[in-house]
Every structure is written in C-alpha cells, then in structure tokens.
Amino acid sequence: MNERRRFNIWTASSFIIFITYVLFLVYPIVTILGQAVFEEGKFHLNNFTAFFSKSYYFSTLLNSFKVSIVATFFSLLLGTVLAYFFSMYHFKGKKFLQILIIIASMSAPFVGAYSWILLLGRNGVVTKFLMKSLGLPQIDIYGFSGIVLVFTLQLFPLVFLYLNGAFKSIDNSVLEAAESMGSKGISRFFKVVLPLLTPTLLASALLVFMRAFSDFGTPMLIGEGYRTFPVLIYSQFISEVGGNAAFASALAIIAIIIALSIFLIQKFVAGKFSFSMNALHPVEPKKVGRGKTIFLYFLVYGVVFLAISPQLYLIYTSFLKTSGMVFVPGYSLNSYVEAFDRMGSAIFNTIRIPFIALVLVVIFAIFISYLAVRKRNFFTSIIDSLSMIPYIVPGTVMGIAFITSFNTGIGGSGFLAITGTAFIMIVSLAVRRLPYTIRSSVASLQQISPSIEEAAESLGSSRLNTFFRITVPMMASGIISGAILSWVTMISELSTSILLYNIRTRTMTVAIYTEVIRGNYGIAAALSTILTALTVVSLLLFMKISKSGDITL
Template identity: 50%
Template sequence: MTNKKIRWDFWTIVTVVILALFAIFLLYPLISLFLSGFKDTETGIWTMDNYARFFSKKYYKSALLNSFKLTISVTLVAILLGVPLAYFMSFYKIKGKGILEILFIISMMSPNFIGAYSWILLLGRSGTVTQFLKGMGIHMPSIYGFGGMLLVFALKLYPFIYMYVSGALKKIDVALSEAAESLGCGGLRKVFTVIMPLVTPTLIAAALLVFMNCMADFGTPALIGEGYRVMPTLVYSEFVGETGGSANFAACMATIMVVVTATIFLIQKWYVNTKSFAMSSMRPIQPKAVHGIKGFLIHLYIYLLAATSIIPQCMVIYTSFRATKMQVFVDGFSLESYRKVFSTAVQSIKNTYLYCLAAIVIIIVLGMLIAYLAVRRKNWLTNIIDTIAMFPYIVPGSVLGITLLIAFNHPPMMLAGSAIIMIISLVIRRQAYTLRSSSAILYQISPSMEEAAISLGDSPSMSFVKVTAKMMLPGVASGAILSWITLINELSSSVMLYTAGTRTMSVAIYNEVIRASYGTAAALATILTITTVVSLLIFFKVSGNKDVTM
C-alpha cells in the first residue's frame, strides 16, 4: 500500500477543476496580455518597440506621471478627511450617528463615475450651481481636470479610510488609552504616540485600497478628466479608439499598470506582515459627550462632510425627475426620463440583473469551495489557488477587460462580444469579497461538525453540502452582498467588453453622459442607486451590524 498516489476524492477533483478554471480564465489571459505587449501590431514579430515608444514619448509618460500625481493626492486627501472623521465618530457622542454611518457607507458603495457625473450636474459647465452663480455674476473655477477628479475621488474614497480606521479603533482596549494617561500622557500627544500607531497598519491597508481604486478607475477621468490624461483613459482610447489605436501598445501600457499596482500591493503586504500586531479589546472605547465650541466644530465638520458626500446622490435623483425637451432641461418635473429609459434602455437593465445574478451564483459557489480548500485542505496546490485568487486585486478593471478580449478573441474560445465574457469578467473582478468572508466564517466553524457527519456515514461531498456549507451561509451572505453591490456598479471592465446587445446599466449611463443626455442618465443612475441602497439595507440586516470591510 503506497500513499504517494494521488487519491481522487471529492476535494482533489474540486482542486483540479478550480485550478483549470483559473488557468484558463485568469493566468492564460494575463500571459496573453503580457506577451501581446511585446508584439508588433503590423507584423506580429517579437519586439521591445511598444515599451520604447511608451518611455520615449512625453505624451505617454506624462499620463503615468499624472496617474501617480492624482492617486497620491487623492490618497492623502482621503486620509486627511477620513482619519479625523473616524476619530471623532469613535471617541465622541455624535448626534445622528446611526444615520450618518449609513450615509457614509452609501456614498462609499455608490460607483465612482456616478459621483463624477453628479458633480458635473452641480458644478459642470451647465451645472445647477454654476448657472446659479453665473446669474449672480460669479464664475466658478472649472470642475473638469485635476481639481475635479481630486474632489470626486477624495469625496468618494475617504469613507474607505473612515470604515477601516473606525474598525481598528473599535479593537483598541480603552485600558491602552488609560495606561498612557496613567503614565502622564494626555491630549494630542496620546493620540499621536498611542492611538495613531495602533491603527497605522489598518490605515495603510485602507490607503492601499484607495490608491488601487483611484489608480484603476476609468469612469471618473473619462467623464471629468478632459485634458488631464491618466493611464486608464489612455489605455481605453488606445484600445478601442478609432484614431489608429493599437491593441499591442494598449497591452504594453496595461502591463505597465499591472506592474505598478502589483508593486504597491506587495510593498503593502510586506509592511502589514512585519508591522501588524494582534489586538483584542476587553473594554472598547466608549464615546464621550462633547460640548461647547469643540463639540460644535466637530459636529460641523462631520455634517459638512456627510452633506458634501450625499448631495451629489440627491442631485442625481432630483435630475431624473426634471422635465426635458430634446435632451435639454426645461422648467418643471416629469417622468419623461424614466419613460425614455423604459422604452430604450430596458435591455441594459435586464442585462445588469441577469449577468450579475449569474455572476453572484458562480461567485458564491467558487468562494465557498476555494475558502474550504484554503482553510481546511492546506497544501501546496491549494496555496497556489489562494494566491491566484488574489490576482484580481492588482488587475485594474479596464486592464482585465483588455486581457479577456485579447485572450478570447479567436477560436476555439471566441467569446468576445458575448454575454459569457461579461459574466466571466464580473466574476473575476468581484469574487474576492465573497472569498474573504467565506474564509472568515470557516475559521469559526469547527471541523469536527463535518467529521461527525462523515463518521455517521456521509460522503465528504455530501457532508460539505449538508453541514459545513449550510453553516457558512450567513457569513458568506455578507460578503456576497458586497460582491453584488460592486457587480451592479461595475464599469471599468464592462466598458471594454460590451457590445450593443450586452450593455449594462452602468455602461448605458456612461454612454448617455458622454452623449450629454443627462435626463436618462440620471434616471438610470437613480435605479442603480436605489438597487444599491436596498442591497445595503439587506446587508445590514443579514450581517447585523454596520461594519463594511472590503
């Protein structure tokens, strides 16, 4: 009897199947992209020309530089907005805290490009505020370009910092703060020598999320970037552009983006691994009442921030009910925009729900199986799976779109333009949240439950389905809802992959905004926002709290 032979039990088969799926839909496309960047468009022979071209022309280099400038600025501003917010909300009793928390999460979960779009509605060339001030003789600075993007991104992304840092502050034992005081250290000095260092690893993780999100986002720069070129828009225009674009050159630039994000990701991972420490809180920090001028200023800061974050959302809803004539807003309200949406764009609504439902089912099944392999069947093969499952973190959406197109644009896998490729990209983009929540819940379920089922005569596959999977579901659900919310709002990859028949809502909104058809865009955005909010409310109900960690 030799044990060296591979035993073909249920979990071995699952391992092999998942590895095969990863190889086909993730590794193969990424390798195709990488190789494609080294090919000449005309002749197809191997060359370094694409890279030489990128690094020699100021036009391209400046886009990379711009991306860095924008992303670093956004990350810093988001930290400056989010950290004080988290501190105030955790340490002081804030009036209306419950509603504020929900507002911050809603503004975090709504898609970037709708934020950009609503700021155009407010401060754009024909924006409400701009027009109003113009009537009074005041000219607003332009929202388009670097400043506008900084505004939109920072207001969109600071809630990530807030959520993460609040989560970390909740884990601090109040005794640590008291220990500092007992040693003679109070006030700001305590904040900077004890509280801040304790949340720094978490802050770094949150900053990375903001950085990646901003670096990879396509919608916002496409809508209000205008002359300010950044990498995602450059890749997009090079890839789909009618002005003599080159897929190979786009692949080269996409590879450069992946290298950048991967480097940042690895640095962050290394930092967190070396610097993090376990914290357990016996007595969490209790918020204190705050009065007087200090209390007033703190409340003012929080309310202003919440208002600036949520007003754009309201603006979209308001706009969707305005009367329009030939795409131009006129006085009064009507349901015209909605009528138009339901006569022309109903396909995109159907597509969105259909694709996302299909994707979420696959995501849940995959998420649970991969989590099980990674947690319960630790070996070198499942380690590989676990590592590959992290790849989507570092591949920007638009890059993923290109990657899939390059890989599946020829037989035997001719998927370009199909619904299947849309679903595949959605699954790849957003399975991480579900995978993470599945692993987390699995660590809390004792393996002996399943062993009991097997000891009573069940097969490993059935005992997983009947026992472990059922117990995992509540935990999986919270991650799946996050996956769902980000799925329905996905733009970056879809905009690369869609065709007339496979348009989703977010793509339709993008198209409508580009065509300056703001009424229908607003109506679609409202439908999307309402779906998001309803999903979020379900999330709060399912998870029983308001901690969204992504």
C-alpha cells in the same frame, strides 16, 4: 475508501478552481503579453520603447500617480477622522449617516464626476449661483483638482469602512491605560490609536490607490486635457483612428507590473506592522460637551453631505422636465419613462448578469477559502494567490485581456470565442469581484476552531457533511458581507463592461456613461437614481439578513 473519497472531492475541487483561473485569468494575461512582445513570431520590445521614449505617453503615467497619491492621502485623512469620531463619540444619526457613506462609495466614480459637472461645471447650478449672486469667479472643476475631488469623496468611505471595523478590535483598556499615563486627545491618537490602525490603513490605502489608479471614467469626463494612464489604454485599444491593440497590450502589461509591485510593497510593509488584536472590552462611544458636539456634528454631517450631494442632485434632476437634452422648469417622470423605454434591457441586465456572477462568486469563494485555510499546501496557496490578482489589476486591463483572448476578430486569439456574449460579462464580473468574498470568507473561517469540525466527525459526520452543514453555516456572516460587497461593486462596474458589452448585454453603468457622453442628462440621471435605489435596497437587505446595524469591511 471513505478517506480516498474525501481526498478526491477536495482534490477535484482544487483542480477545477485552478483550471478556471488558468483559463480565465492566466491565459488572458499571457495572451496580451504575447501580443505586446511578439509580432509575426519575432520577439521585440518596440511597444515598450515607444511608451517610455515619448513624453506624451509617459506623462499620462505620471499624471495617474499624482492624482492617485493625492486622492489616497485625502481619502485616508477624511476616512480616518470620520471613523475615529464614529467609534469614539456618541451622536445621533449614525446608522443613517453610515448608509449615506456607503451609497457615496458604491456608486460608479464617473457618476460622481458627471454629478459634479452639473453642480460645479461651467454651467453648473452652484457655479451660476456663486457668479451671479456673489460675483465670484468661475470655478474650475476640470483637470487635476476635479479628478482629485471626485476620487476623494468617492473613496474615503472605503477607508472609513475598513477603520470602522478595526476600531472594534481595539480594547478600551489600552486607551484607558494611555489616558492614565497622561496621553489624551490628539497625543493619544497619534501615539496609541494610529499605530494600532496601521495595518488596516495600509490595506485601505492599497484599495483606494488601485481604485483611483485604474479608473478611466472620471478622467474621461472631467479630466479634459489632463490625460491619465487608464484613459490612454482605453483610447489606444478602442479608437478606430490611430488605435493600436499591440501598444494597448503593452500598456496593460505595464499597468499589471505597477499594480503587482505596489501590492507586494504594501504586503511587505504591512507584514512589518502586523499584529492581532482581540477586544475583550470594545471601545464605547462617549458623550461630549456642547462646544465639541457642535464641531462634531458640523464636521461629520458636513463631510457626509458633501460626499452624498452629487447623488442627491442627480435624484433631483431625474424628476426635472427636459426639452431635448436640456433641463427646463417644471417636474416630470418623462426621464424615467424614457429610461425604461429605451434602457429597460440595461436595467434588467444589471440585475441578471451580476446575480449569475454572484452565484459563481459565492460557490467559488466558499471552496477557495476552505482550501486556503483548512487544506493549506503549495497548490492551494497558488490558487489563493491567483484569486488576489484581479483585486489589483485594473478593470480596463482585464477587459482588453478578455477581448484579446476570446475574440475571433482582428487581434483576437480565436480560442473560445465568447466575446459579445453574456457569458463573458458574467465571467469577467465573477473573476474581478471574487476576491472581496474570498477575503471576507477566509476571515470568518479563521475564527472557527477546527475542533468543532473534528467533534462533528467524531460523532459520525462525514467531512463533506460537516463542511456543508456546520462549517458553511458558521461562515455565513463572512460570506454574506463579502457577497454584498461583491454585488454592489458588480452593479456599479464600468471599466471592464464598457469594453465587453454589446447592445444585448449593456448594463446601467454603460448606459449611464453613453447617455452622459451623448448629453442625455435626464435619462442618465434617472438611470443613476435607479442604480442608487438598487444599492440602498441591497444594503438594507444585508443589514436585515446579517441582523447588524453596522457595516464594516
């Protein structure tokens, strides 16, 4: 009887999770596929033909590949160099710099684009200084170069965080052995260290590429004539003039196919390089000579300062006086007063909606990770695979899929009409950010020996009691680290929220974006500062709870 009860509990949880994914992931994707290829009950490929037959449309896809590939390359370069220096050498301010790196990575990309416009735009403060004081020509921050700059400085911290964790798995004896055989410095890095980091590099490259490929806020603000694929999807779906929901759905399907193909290629290549490392003697940072120290400090602090400078300047401008939409000499808190007066509900929603979504994320992640590791079978493998789809599908695509599936208006299916409610915002955030906590929880659970649970059961503990009282507490570090990453990405989410929000469910990122578009830079700066403060508090809370001075992915 007890065996059957335990069996029913896990079967029921598997069934509930599977139905949830079918309803809020599979069904929306199938719906936009149907909208793209069916019209009045007849199958056709006209929307796909229109995309590939017109160079204007197809060029946006090529543009997205160009900026994503170049941004991924430079992000890998900067992230790898910084992670190497952080792991190999001793210098002051590591923890402080790491927090700054996290802040640089966790803010919404379009906020960085807006900040760089204030710094290096045609009327930017740095641009004016260089032109008037040094007589240099005007800097062109817009277009391809500007998008790559913003993406690189926004996304290299993700590579850094991945590799920072990977370096801790390298045994110092491996490096000592290489050095004893005459392989030192750059040679040792390329022959020994880099091959050991390859699986992590591939994983971080996928994340960086997909983040760059799916972002539409940055190209929308700073791209000007350089249009990218996500911008095309958004404009085709949302535009009141010339908008085409069926064509936008076809573009969304193309984006899904591209994302899935890249993910499978990355997974195949990573499988060729996969191996396990267990550092009995982790790498210990060492001191360097004065000459190298100067170079080290200059490079590390320089890169971090460059990455964080947009946020620092935003914080500064949030305290400037404004006259209408223009900054004027003097300092004031008026931007904050107006932000709380006009956008108070958005600030509250940024905490309320992601918090409810986070609760769902933690609950589902605990059960999914346990099913994927301890109850591995064909059915739970399907659930595990489904959980990774939102990791690679662009947020704009998910937003279109949700609107199309759960809207009673034009182009909607009329089933489960939740569009315009807080519920659809909560579900979209939970579905999109759940993979972060699942992966972290799975990694934590895999380090727990099943014999511990078996010992508890042999002493009379039921399997469910063992799960909640022994297994889950031992998974706590992985759950917390995944949850904090899910939380921070939730509060900075834009691409899905910009499509799903209404006046009652508007979040800070949506409010910042709309205020930037309207030219209310003071309010936008104040809201961005509040969002940055919320991110910092979240990270400090994580470090306190986890009792760790280090943050890795």
